[in-house]
Amino acid sequence: KTIRVFAPASSANLGCGFDVMGMALDGIGDVLRIAISEGDGLTIRNASAAELPEDIEKNVITPAVRAFMAAAGKKACLEIVVEKKIRPGSGIGSSAASSAAAVFGLNELYGRPFPLPELVPFAMEGEKLISGTAHADNSAPAVMGGIVLIRGYQPLDMVRLPVPDSFCFSVIHPHIVVSTKAARDVLRKEIPMREAVTQWGNVGGLVAGIMTGDLPLIGRSMRDVVAEPYRKGFIPGYDDLKSACLAAGALCVNISGSGPSVFALSDSIEKAQQVGKAMKKHFTALRIANDLYVSHI
Numbered sequence: 021k022t023i024r025v026f027a028p029a030s031s032a033n034l035g036c037g038f039d040v041m042g043m044a045l046d047g048i049g050d051v052l053r054i055a056i057s058e059g060d061g062l063t064i065r066n067a068s069a070a071e072l073p074e075d076i077e078k079n080v081i082t083p084a085v086r087a088f089m090a091a092a093g094k095k096a097c098l099e100i101v102v103e104k105k106i107r108p109g110s111g112i113g114s115s116a117a118s119s120a121a122a123v124f125g126l127n128e129l130y131g132r133p134f135p136l137p138e139l140v141p142f143a144m145e146g147e148k149l150i151s152g153t154a155h156a157d158n159s160a161p162a163v164m165g166g167i168v169l170i171r172g173y174q175p176l177d178m179v180r181l182p183v184p185d186s187f188c189f190s191v192i193h194p195h196i197v198v199s200t201k202a203a204r205d206v207l208r209k210e211i212p213m214r215e216a217v218t219q220w221g222n223v224g225g226l227v228a229g230i231m232t233g234d235l236p237l238i239g240r241s242m243r244d245v246v247a248e249p250y251r252k253g254f255i256p257g258y259d260d261l262k263s264a265c266l267a268a269g270a271l272c273v274n275i276s277g278s279g280p281s282v283f284a285l286s287d288s289i290e291k292a293q294q295v296g297k298a299m300k301k302h303f304t305a306l307r308i309a310n311d312l313y314v315s316h317i
């Protein structure tokens with residue numbers, strides 16, 4: 021039996037929601053072909069231009085697949101062909117998309133033994149391999165779609181939020197390298213009370229804005245005092261880029277996950293395209309190659 025599956029890229033954090041909010045990005049993602057036959061074993065073949073580790077023990081798909089098979093109590097010979105469309109290290113959930121596609125595909129092949137939220141912890145095993153932390157803010161939206169709030173990690177408690185109708189995104193991936201580990205190492209381990217108050221006010225405002233479709237409230241709430249001020253130095257000219265996007269009509273602009281991608285939300289596709297142009301102009305002027313994605317969510 022074979023299946024061909026797609027899992028979307030995703031943008032983690034959504035500004036203030038460090039490690040607890042994530043959103044699937046429509047139209048960008050990874051495709052996996054999974055063939056299953058009798059026996060026991062796993063092979064992974066790369067059918068894309070992206071560089072992937074030769075050793076399957078270093079591929080994020082491997083721990084995700086093993087976690088699924090162990091929980092389902094199955095043994096099989098699995099051949100997975102990866103058509104990677106998202107560049108690794110982009111900050112738009114490249115590893116989560118591959119792990120999510122693998123566990124989603126297996127679940128389909130076995131007749132859906134698990135409901136979607138129960139697939140998320142398997143996909144998170146891939147995140148653990150790549151960044152050392154099993155954060156769910158890319159895996160959850162990659163598996164479940166839409167916007168997901170991770171209310172708690174122990175136990176994993178996720179809430180799928182509605183996507184406001186006119187939500188459109190512009191995401192730019194400048195081809196610079198920012199490792200998730202480096203981007204986590206620059207963060208403070210303790211946060212002063214005043215800033216914590218700002219942050220949880222924003223997270224509450226963001227969730228309320230998403231629930232009620234109040235886009236200006238979302239725009240005001242997406243501010244982040246925990247990660248952005250410490251990470252923006254990784255992205256050349258970040259403050260200028262942000263001002264240019266806001267001037268082009270974006271509701272809010274922030275770093276996507278741990279970067280280097282930057283995302284902006286707008287309330288129409290026309291504005292998202294204008295914002296995309298401003299993003300492209302910024303990195304092209306700095307002679308930094310980039311990929312731009314603009315779509316509805």
Ligand code: HSE
Pocket residue numbers: 032033038039040111113155157158200203204247277278
């Ligand atoms: N929430 C994580 C971080 C996402 O910001 O480090 C990593 O992609």
